[in-house]
Amino acid sequence: MLTRRDFLTAGLGLCAASLTGCSSDESTKVAIHTWIGYESLYLADHFNWLPENTYLVNNQNATQSLHMLIEGQVQAACMTLDELLLVRSSGVSAKVGLVFNVSAGADMVISRFPIDQLKKIKRLRLGYEAGALGALVLHHFLKAVGLDRQHLVLIDLPPDRQFDEWQNGTVDIVITYEPTASQLLAEGGFRVFDSRHMPERIFDVLAVRPDLLTRHGDNQIQQLINGHFKALEYMQRQRQDALYRIATRQLADVDQVQTALGGVHLPSLERNWHYLSGGDSRLLDAAREVEVLMQLSNLIDSSVVTQDMFDVRWLPRLN
Numbered sequence: 001m002l003t004r005r006d007f008l009t010a011g012l013g014l015c016a017a018s019l020t021g022c023s024s025d026e027s028t029k030v031a032i033h034t035w036i037g038y039e040s041l042y043l044a045d046h047f048n049w050l051p052e053n054t055y056l057v058n059n060q061n062a063t064q065s066l067h068m069l070i071e072g073q074v075q076a077a078c079m080t081l082d083e084l085l086l087v088r089s090s091g092v093s094a095k096v097g098l099v100f101n102v103s104a105g106a107d108m109v110i111s112r113f114p115i116d117q118l119k120k121i122k123r124l125r126l127g128y129e130a131g132a133l134g135a136l137v138l139h140h141f142l143k144a145v146g147l148d149r150q151h152l153v154l155i156d157l158p159p160d161r162q163f164d165e166w167q168n169g170t171v172d173i174v175i176t177y178e179p180t181a182s183q184l185l186a187e188g189g190f191r192v193f194d195s196r197h198m199p200e201r202i203f204d205v206l207a208v209r210p211d212l213l214t215r216h217g218d219n220q221i222q223q224l225i226n227g228h229f230k231a232l233e234y235m236q237r238q239r240q241d242a243l244y245r246i247a248t249r250q251l252a253d254v255d256q257v258q259t260a261l262g263g264v265h266l267p268s269l270e271r272n273w274h275y276l277s278g279g280d281s282r283l284l285d286a287a288r289e290v291e292v293l294m295q296l297s298n299l300i301d302s303s304v305v306t307q308d309m310f311d312v313r314w315l316p317r318l319n
Contacts (some may be wrong), residue, residue, distance in 0.1 A: 027053040028220040029075035030211070031065035036178075036260040037101030037204040038078045039246045042309045043234060044227035046245065051223035053312060069094060072158075075212045076221060081203040081283075082132030082290045088309065089300040094207040095311040098225050099267050099275050099283065103202035106263030107133075109141050109196035110184040111173045115192040118145055121172070127157030130173035133202065137175050139293060140198040178260045179252070195263075199280040201289065204264075208314065221314045229269050229316060273318060276310040283310065 028051075032038055044050050059065050062079050071079040078100065079087075087094045113121060117272040124147075142148065152173075157165060159292050162174045163183045173192075174184065185191060195202055208221055235242040247257045267275065274280035287305045294300045 003136050026214075026216055027055060028076070028217045028224070029055050029057050030224065031057045031059055031068045031074045033059045033061055033065055033078070034250060035078070035127045035204065036106075036246075036257070037264050037266070039243070039249075040100070040228045040231035040235070040247055040266075041078070043231040043242060043245065044224075047231070047234070049227035049230050051220045051227075052266060054220045054224055065169055069207060069209060072209070075217055076206055076208045076224075078292075079205065081135055081205055081287055082136070082294065084205060084207045084309075085132070085287065085291055085294060085300060085304050086249055088304040089294075089302075092209065093211065093309075094209050096205045096276060096283070097208040097221060097311055098206035098228065099230070099272050099315045100204040101264040101266050102207065103195040103204075103298040104199070104263060104265045105194045106177050106260065107175070107202055108177065108181050109137065109173060109175050109192050110181060110189040111192045112189060114190050115145060118147060118173075118192070119151075121140070121152050122151065124151055124172045125153045125170065126173040126175070127155045127162055127171040129158045130154070130156040132290050132297065132299055134175055134194070135297050136201060136290055136291045137195070137198070140201070141175070141193045144193055144197055156284055161270055163312060178263065182256070182259065201286045203283060203286060208311070210311070213313055222316070226316050227312050232266055232268075236267075269316060270318060273312060273313055276312045276315065278307065278310070 002299055009146060030041070032041060041056060045056055057068065057074055059068070062083055065077040066072045066081055066083050066087060069087055070092050076097070084094060084096065111118065118124065155171060157171065157174065159176050159180045162171070162176055162180050165171050166187065169210040176184065206225070213221065227305065243254050243257050248255045250257065278284065284305070284307070287309070291300070291303060291305045
């Protein structure tokens with residue numbers, strides 16, 4: 001449904017079928033998986049607003065997209081900022097060419113107990129996807145509620161398994177997002193923290209490999225990003241139609257799509273210029289904070305965040 005950061009559930013061979021018809025030397029391929037923040041590209045594709053010979057390569061999860069970008073099977077991929085840092089730590093100089101969305105409540109912590117009871121319970125069992133993003137939310141959650149890691153038993157638990165484990169009584173708290181969050185709240189869970197309390201820290205971006213782009217490919221990425229902004233405009237002007245199309249594609253209902261959209265901020269072209277040009281340092285600040293957490297979690301060995309990892313070359317010009 002509205003998944004974003006699922007664990008790898010199948011080999012990269014699954015992606016091969018998506019590449020059918022994309023063999024032209026002039027083609028540009030963009031890895032993508034289902035997440036509300038990327039629906040602009042699916043809309044642009046539906047309305048033929050993407051450039052000729054530019055293809056969306058549909059994956060089951062972000063891990064597949066990450067590997068495809070590293071292995072050079074695609075020229076660009078949709079992913080979270082922490083995933084981009086993993087790509088760069090592999091020696092691939094991928095750059096941020098676009099900020100799709102900023103989490104503004106979409107990432108949340110659901111508990112069996114109200115927030116004022118959390119300190120009274122010893123050895124709370126917390127399930128979360130053990131990666132940089134999960135570590136980032138966990139860090140801010142513990143700081144906000146005054147808990148320490150020693151109060152917790154941390155369980156590596158991706159979102160697609162969280163509801164079952166919650167019903168089985170395996171976990172007391174989970175770090176999650178839609179649609180799992182709504183399911184847990186319906187089961188009596190308490191929303192004790194969300195990404196509104198850590199503003200502009202969780203970003204979804206378009207990661208681009210300039211080393212794989214010809215001059216024609218550069219132009220295709222520019223046109224693809226232009227299609228993204230055209231789709232954002234359509235989502236504003238024709239919201240109900242856009243909601244219906246997104247819900248139909250995701251096999252979801254419109255209310256669920258509305259809820260998911262309510263948890264993300266979709267930056268304008270002007271805001272993207274601020275982020276990528278350095279006029280607004282919050283994207284760089286977030287990258288540096290995530291980098292430190294990734295090093296502490298042994299996800300990366302050395303520094304990978306640099307000023308040149310943000311690139312405005314593919315953004316449409318401001319009027």
